[in-house]
Amino acid sequence: MYKTKAYAAASATSPLTATTIPRREPTERDVQIEILFCGICHSDLHSVRNEWSEFLPTTYPIVPGHEIVGRVAKVGSAVTQFKPGDLAAVGCLVDSDGTCLHCKAGLEQFCPNLTLTFNSPDKHLGGVTYGGYSAIMVVDERFVLRVPSNLALAGAAPLLCAGITTYSPMRHWVVTRGKKVGVVGLGGLGHMAVKFAHALGAHVVVFTTSPSKKEDALRLGADEVVVSRHTDEMRKHAGSFDFILDAVSGEHDINAYVNLLGRDGNITLVGAPAKPLGVSAFALIMARRSLSGSNIGGIAETQEMLDFCGAHNITADVEVIPIQKVNEAYDRLLKSEVKYRFSIDMASLKSE
Numbered sequence: 001m002y003k004t005k006a007y008a009a010a011s012a013t014s015p016l017t018a019t020t021i022p023r024r025e026p027t028e029r030d031v032q033i034e035i036l037f038c039g040i041c042h043s044d045l046h047s048v049r050n051e052w053s054e055f056l057p058t059t060y061p062i063v064p065g066h067e068i069v070g071r072v073a074k075v076g077s078a079v080t081q082f083k084p085g086d087l088a089a090v091g092c093l094v095d096s097d098g099t100c101l102h103c104k105a106g107l108e109q110f111c112p113n114l115t116l117t118f119n120s121p122d123k124h125l126g127g128v129t130y131g132g133y134s135a136i137m138v139v140d141e142r143f144v145l146r147v148p149s150n151l152a153l154a155g156a157a158p159l160l161c162a163g164i165t166t167y168s169p170m171r172h173w174v175v176t177r178g179k180k181v182g183v184v185g186l187g188g189l190g191h192m193a194v195k196f197a198h199a200l201g202a203h204v205v206v207f208t209t210s211p212s213k214k215e216d217a218l219r220l221g222a223d224e225v226v227v228s229r230h231t232d233e234m235r236k237h238a239g240s241f242d243f244i245l246d247a248v249s250g251e252h253d254i255n256a257y258v259n260l261l262g263r264d265g266n267i268t269l270v271g272a273p274a275k276p277l278g279v280s281a282f283a284l285i286m287a288r289r290s291l292s293g294s295n296i297g298g299i300a301e302t303q304e305m306l307d308f309c310g311a312h313n314i315t316a317d318v319e320v321i322p323i324q325k326v327n328e329a330y331d332r333l334l335k336s337e338v339k340y341r342f343s344i345d346m347a348s349l350k351s352e
């Protein structure tokens with residue numbers, strides 16, 4: 001065990017500040033990664049402030065961060081897929097049992113014994129896992145991803161959560177050329193969804209509450225933009241969508257979107273409003289529509305997503321910040337004042 005630099009919060013009301021945390025010496029199956037960039041995901045903020053205390057209470061100190069890209073520093077003797085100097089990425093998971101039905105299906109994100117990248121019991125050192133707001137991390141090779149060399153690394157980091165969260169449901173619900181796809185909400189998740197749906201060849205319609213986002217949505221790959229408050233505009237699209245990705249985490253009228261689905265159309269939630277949604281059963285029944293949810297993706301699919309991004313040159317639109325600005329970035333995230341993801345340049349941690 002050794003110490004490495006990190007940014008941590010000591011309580012739900014404390015800012016993130018510089019500290020040191022323990023990391024393990026790589027075991028034979030481990031990859032030690034020098035972290036270069038870490039994206040800021042909304043769940044970092046929820047966890048730091050213990051806002052998910054009912055189902056994922058936070059253990060302090062917490063080091064968040066699960067959108068990680070870096071360079072391999074050291075590998076264990078049994079590691080075969082990575083060598084020092086390689087680019088590497090880590091997402092929301094760092095371990096799972098490997099034996100349950102979900103793991104066997106390549107869907108480690110549903111494993112009952114998974115280890116999350118931060119705030120999850122640490123099997124090696126005890127305590128909890130510490131995430132990517134740190135200089136170094138050590139991860140089992142099975143949970144380390146390869147990064148296509150053509151991708152800009154700052155923008156590649158958010159692919160590890162925002163990217164796979166939006167890519168996976170589109171693959172599951174078979175978004176392809178000729179399909180009409182809606183994206184509700186143009187934030188960190190939504191802007192990735194637009195890029196993926198466009199690259200998959202779909203006709204992409206963005207729904208937004210702010211007319212000011214129209215130009216940006218078109219630039220990102222949307223074919224049409226609908227201001228969701230304009231009932232007439234919404235009505236024009238009734239019954240016409242194959243798939244809608246709902247990335248809104250605030251309260252909103254889900255039925256307005258269910259009614260836009262065609263027969264057998266699906267709407268998938270990736271945003272998580274705190275209050276239950278009032279869904280019209282009639283709207284679902286009358287056209288065999290379905291409503292579902294989705295949670296990140298398995299390791300194999302995450303690699304597929306990264307390779308897809310390499311082939312289509314897709315990264316997140318990021319604002320790069322030094323770690324010293326992370327608390328300010330959280331405040332701006334709450335006001336949606338970022339286009340569309342913060343990416344922390346971890347070289348800034350060296351000056352702490």
Ligand SMILES: [Zn+2]
Nearest residue numbers: 041043161162
């Ligand atoms: Zn995330």
Ligand SMILES: [Zn+2]
Nearest residue numbers: 098100103111
């Ligand atoms: Zn499992």
